[in-house]
Amino acid sequence: MNPLARIMFAVLAFSAAAPVARSGNVDLSTVPERKSVQLTIYNSEDLTLVRETRVVTFKKGANPLQFSWANTLIDPSSVELKFLTAADQLDVLDTTFPHDKPQMLYWNVESELDGEATIQITYFTSGITWSADYVGIASADESTMDAEGFVRVTNNSGEEYDDAQIRLVVGTINLVEKIAQLAQIPMSAVAEMKSEELSTLRRSAAMDAMGSVSGRGGQSGPAPADGKEIIKEGLSEYFIYTVEGTETIPNGWSKRMRSFEAEDVPLKIEYRYRPKEYGDQLVRMYLMTNDKPSNLGTTPLPDGAIRVFRDNGRDGLSFLTQQTIKYIPIGDKIELNLGPDPEVIFELVKLRSFRDAIWMQINGTNKYQQVGEDAQRTEVNSSVAGWDDHSVFAQRIRNYTSQPIGVEMRRTYDGHVVFRSPLEPKLHDYQTVEFRAGVPPGERTELLFEVVQHHGYNAKQNNVTLEAAEVVRD
C-alpha cells in the first residue's frame, strides 16, 4: 500500500475570495467522508468509472471545495461534480486547476443553502482491472463437466475504495487516450488537448451507457454461507456483472469471486485434425454449449483462462489443459483442446504417386500435344507445359481407448485440385476438404483418398473439387 496515495476532498474554512486566501500559509479544512462509492470496471481497457457520494455542509455564499488525488491514477480531465440534493440552490461558479499542484482542483460553489447537501463526484481512474477465469472438472467417464466461472478484480490504482459496490463491464469500448497516460500529466497540459472531443467520446462510450443501469445491492452485512451472487444483465452491446453487496479491495490486492457455477454440463468428445488451428497433430476436444439445456447460458463467457481437470476415478484429479477462451456468447459452442491422445494413433501414408495428362508445347509455337495421343510421332522440339500429379494416401487411425471415437479431419490444398474418395467429404472452404470417420474401441481404420493436382497448362482453377470414387491401394 502506498501511504501517500490518497484521494482527499476538503471543504476549506475561509470565506471570501478563495484564491487569495489559499495563497496563505495557514489553511483550515474539514474533510467530509465518502458516503458510498461505486466502481464500474471495464476489462477491455484499463478504465474504471468511480462514482462517489459525500455529504457536505454548505453555508450561504462562496464555498471553496478542494479535491486532490496525489499518487493515484485518476484522469484529471474527467473529474465532475454534481449535486444530488438541493441542486437548484447550489452552483459551481468556477473550477481551478492550480499550476503548482498537478493532482488537485478547486471548485468554487455558490450556495443559497445553509445546511447539508449530498454531492456526487465522478471520475475515471486506471489501475483497477478485472478478468475472468474458469475451472472445469470432467467426470471420470467424461460424459459431463462441473464448471465454475470466476471474476478477479485487481486494485493497483493507488487508492483504497472501502465498501465499494462493484460493477464489471463485459465488452469493448472505444477510447482515444489511455487513462494511465492522462493521469501522469498536469491538467494544464490536458487542457491543451482537444479536451472537448476527448471527454465527449469517453462519455458516450462509458458514462452514458452505464448511467442508465441502476446499482443493485447496497450495504450488506456478513455474506451468507452461500456466497454472494453476481447479478448479470445485458445493456446495449455490453454485459454488466454487479457483485452483490459491497467489497473492499486494498491497494495492491486482488480478489476472486465466483460468477457462476454449473453442474453436469453435457460433454462431447471429438478428435480433430485441423492443422491451421491446432498444429500438425490429431487433438482431443471437449465440446460443450453455453446454453440453458447444458446448465449454462446465464451469461456470455468473457475472455479468460480455463483450467480443465478430470476426475481420475481414483479419488483424485488429472490435469488436462490450460488455455485461453475467447468471448463466448450465450448459445455458442465451448471448445477445449486437450492436445494429442497417446491412445489414438493418427498416421498419413502416401501409397502411390503418378503423373498423367501430360501436355507438351511445341517450342516457339502455341501448339500443344498430349503425350500418348500421337504415339508414333516423337516431337523432339517440345517441353512439358501441363500435367496432373496423382497421389494416393492412406489415413490410418488406431483407437486404443475403451470408447468409440469420432474423428474430423481437414486438409487444405493449394492450386487446382480434385479430391477423389468414397469418404463423403464436404468442402469447409474452397481449398479445404473436411471428412469424418468413426473408429470403434480397440480397432483401426484405413481411409483411402486420391489427390489429383492439375499443374501448368492443366490448371484452370484455384480450388478443390470433390469427386466420389473408390480408391484402390495399388
Next chain:
Amino acid sequence: MKKIPLFPCFSRRAAMLAAALSVLACLPDSALGRVKLITLPVRERVEIQLDNPRATLVEEERFVPLVKGENQVDFSWASTQIDPNTIVFRVVATADEAAPDVKVLSVSYPPNESALVWTVGASDSGSARVRISYLLGNLTKSFNYRAVAANDEQSLDLSQYMRLQNLANEEFANSGVWAGFGPQFLKPIGMNETKEMLIERYKNVPIQKTYTCNPVEFDFLDRAQNKLRVPMHYVLKNDAEHNLGAAPLPYGKVRIFIQGAGDDPQAGTAFLGEDWGQFTPKDDEMRLYLGVAQDIVVKRTIEKNERKRITGNLHEHDVIVKYEIENFKKQPVTLDVVESLRHIRNEARGDSGRDVEWQLGKETTFEGGPDSERSTSEQVVFHAQLPAAGPEGKAEVIVHKLHVLLKNEW
C-alpha cells in the same frame, strides 16, 4: 487440549518450510493485521499426478477446522514453483453428517507475496475435509529402461523405471505417485531427492535382431569403396503377442545388456550399450541401436542409369542399383535393404522437386518383393537372406539388384 500456535504475521511464513495452510480465527479485516491466532491443519494425504506430459499436479488433503459463518483460510508457499492460478480448493464430501456445508466465497491475493486467502463460509462449526490441488514446477519425471537380452538374442527382459526428481523445494511425506499408467506408488519424497521406481518388469519379450542398410538414414561406411554402414538393432514390438502392449512405451534411455553363455548367465552379463527409446504406441516397434555390424559388408553401386526420351524434354530413367553382400558371421542373417526413391532419382538425374513416379523393373532380384508393411511411395524395404560364412570364415558374395523405372521426369 488442542495447541493453537500464536504467530506474528511476519514470522509465520518464515516458520514454514514451503507450502503452508492456516486458518485465521478472526474477522476478515484482520487479514491485514500484524498479530493473528491461527490453526495449522496438517497434510493428511498427498497425491502426485504425473500423467500429464507437461505438468505435475499435486493434490493434498487436510482437515480444516471452521467456525460457523465466515472463515479465512490462508495458503502460502515460499521458494516453490506453485502456479497460483492453478490452485483449486475443493471440499470433499464425507459420510459424517455432522460435517458443515462449506463453500468458498472468495479468494484474495495479497501483493508481493506467494500466498492467498480463501474466505470460506461454513453452515456450522466443525472440521471440513478439503483438497487443495495445484501445478508444481521442478517436480519432474522421466523414464528409463534396463533391457537384458538372452544369450541367443531371441528375447529380452525389459524393466521399466520411472525416475522422479524433486527440485521443487518441498518435501512430501508418504505420497501417492502415479505415472498415468502402471501401479500407484506410496513413497516419501524428500527435498532434492531423486527416486527411481520400478513400474513393470516384462519377462521374455521376443525380439528381432536386425541388420539394416539405408544410404539416406545411415550413410556409407566408406564412400570411396561404396561400402554401406550396417547398423544392428533390437526390435521390440509393443503388443500382447510379444508380452508387452499394456500401455504406450514412453520416451527414455534404454541400457542394454546381454547374458553370458556359461552355466551362470548372470555372472557373464555384459553391457552392450545404450540408446534413446522413442515413444512407442501400442502395436508399434521400438528400435534400439546396438552399433555397426563389422561382419556384414555391403557394397552399393549404381550399375545402370539410362535416360530414354518419351517426347520433347519428357524422359524416363532406367536405373539398377547393385548390392554385393558378404556375411562373415557364423550364422545366417537377414539384411534389411532400405532405399528412398527420391534419393535414387536425385542420384540418377538430379532433383526435379517433383514426387517420384516409379515402377519396379524386372531385374529386381530380392525374393518375396518389397515388404508391404514398411514400403510406401517414398521408400522400399527388401529382405535379403544371407547364408553363414564357410568353415574357414570365407563368405559367399551375394548379389542383389534393385531395378527401378523412374517415369515422367523432365
